[in-house]
Amino acid sequence: MLIQTFASSKLPKVTNEEFLKEVPSDLHLRQLSFMYSSNEVRELAIHLGLSVTAVDNKDYTGDRTSWNFEVFRRCRNRNWVTFKEIANAIDNSAVNGSMHTLCKLVKYQFIDFDREPEKWDVVPxxxxxxxxxxxxxxxxLPFLIELGMDFNTWERISHKQTERDLVTRxxxxxxxxxxxxxxxxHNLKPTLRTIAQSxxxxxxxxxxVENALLDLF
Structure with a gap:
């Protein structure tokens, strides 16, 4: 099966003013978290209005992407930052990036399941x-976000875990x-293709995914 990128006509143009006024989702922030080191995220967070104390009070667990994600979430939730403000922070800081960074936030490499839709469009x-x-x-947490859900859902689900095998549950x-x-x-059809993409x-x-479900297809 081939990996394909959606055509640009199907994606929002990052120079479009209406798009730039939008607030990034958790999924956008997760993608942004992969693009920078923690030092760069610290600098961007300060440009986005977070105080040095607020950034430094976020405990670092050794997982760079998770720490970056939490800092970006704190910026967004406290100051309700938009894509335009993120672009401006990148331009006004010493980190590498530009509008091209926003392009990466709205582009995904999609798996082409269309050759076998009868297999991948099944509801799990x-x-x-x-x-x-x-x-x-x-x-x-990354898996939940890739499925389209947000951090609030993560907090609600994870806080109710009381069983011994916490991760599986x-x-x-x-x-x-x-x-x-x-x-x-959200009026969506849950399919195996969405799970495999996540x-x-x-x-x-x-x-x-295919190997685990082979005898069920």
Whole structure:
């Protein structure tokens, strides 16, 4: 199967003023978190209005991307920053980047599932989910965000975990929340293609989804 990028006509133009006025989603902030070192994120956060104390009070756990994401979220939630303000912060700081950075935020490498739609457009069953949850591993938060849900959903789901096998239970709750509530609320069809794409976006090969479900297709 091939990896393809959506045509630019299907993506918002990052120079469009209406787009620049929008506030980035958690998914956008996660993508932005991959692009910079923690020192660069610290500088950008200060340009975005976060105080030095507020940035430095965010404990660093050793996971660069997670720390970056948390700092960017704090900037957005405290100051409601827009794409335009992010672009201005990049331009006015010493970090590398420009409007091209925003292009990366709205472009994705999409897997071409159209050769086998009968396989990938299936709504996941309970058995599908049970087989997939161990594959997420400890990347529960990135996986949730790639499915389109936000950090508030993560906090609600993760805080109710009381069972011994927390990671497996957490990942199952995430997939069930997405299938049964999120997709219904947003009038979306939950499909295996969305799940496989989310696996790819957190750095896992979509083939592991196919291998895990081989006898169910």
């Amino acid at each position: 069953t309970e058995e599908h989910i049970d087989r997939l949850v161990p594959l997420v591993g400890n990347q529960s 957490l990942n199952k709750d995430i997939l069930e929340e997405w299938r049964n509530k999120f997709c219904r609320m 696996f790819r976006n957190i750095g896992k090969h979509f083939q592991i």
